[in-house]
Amino acid sequence: MQQEGSTAMTDQLYTTHDISRLLQVDPSTVSKWIDRGILMAFRTPGGHRRVRSADLRTFLITHQMPVPEELGSGTVRLLAVDDERPVLDAIKRAFKPFAAQVELQTTTSGVEALLLVSEQKPHGMIIDLNMPDIDGLEVCRRIRARKQMEGVRLITMTSAHTPEVVEQSKQAGALACMAKPLDVQQVLELFRVPLALSAKR
Known part of the structure; x- marks a missing residue:
């Protein structure tokens, strides 16, 4: 438990x-x-x-x-998944200036990511597409198949960023597909923009 x-x-x-x-x-x-x-x-x-x-x-x-x-503030919980530890270390460094806004957890395994998303219930996941145990698209599909995980925002990342890969990611249930190295500001905007839209309504 x-x-x-x-x-x-x-x-x-x-x-x-x-x-x-x-x-x-x-x-x-x-x-x-x-x-x-x-x-x-x-x-x-x-x-x-x-x-x-x-x-x-x-x-x-x-x-x-x-x-x-009263709900407007608070940290965004993110889980970053990449089989290359140096990539995760770079992502940690990039998010460090936003430590007050983002609680970042990392794993090098797609299988472990599927366990962590159920346990930790992050607001979003950043998933590398090219991983040995289970690729990023399959991670997205499995999470999207779970009704209770509907609210988790999925973002894929790849060093081979093409329109085809972006389309595949979206079909698998990802909100966006980003090029490596990751643009942290873009990631943050994916969580802030809906708040701004809601405030205007």
């Missing part, structure tokens, strides 16, 4: 009624989101459903809904 405290310790927990008041929707609507697996939740020992603030924020961003001020 995964420790509930493995995510950011500042994560606040919300009941379905808290969320209904916050978003001004019926509590039954919130329950339906949870039942459909599009809003991540867990049950307390007493059987009550609770939603972490980070997961609620991810749900709102993914579905382009306005994010209330």
Whole structure:
């Protein structure tokens, strides 16, 4: 059983009624989101459903809904997957200036990435397309096949960046395909733009 405290310790927990008041929707609507697996939740020992603030924020961003001020801040959890350790080290260095906004985890294995995404429930994944154990496209397909992982944003990266590869990535369920070396600003924009759009609505 995964420790509930493995995510950011500042994560606040919300009941379905808290969320209904916050978003001004019926509590039954919130329950339906949870039942459909599009809003991540867990049950307390007493059987009550609770939603972490980070997961609620991810749900709102993914579905382009306005994010209330109390959810507007907080770190974005990313998982980077590449079989080459120097590439991951370079990504870590690139994200270091944004440590207050991004919590970055890395792995060199596509198989391990599939386990970590279930355990850690990151907001997004950056996945190398060319890996020996399981390639990036297959990682994307397997994650997209899991209803409860619908809110995780998938970004692929490759040193052989072509329109064909971009199209293959999108067909596999990726939001974008980026060229190596990774442009960190572009990655951050993929998480910030929906917030900006929501604020304008």
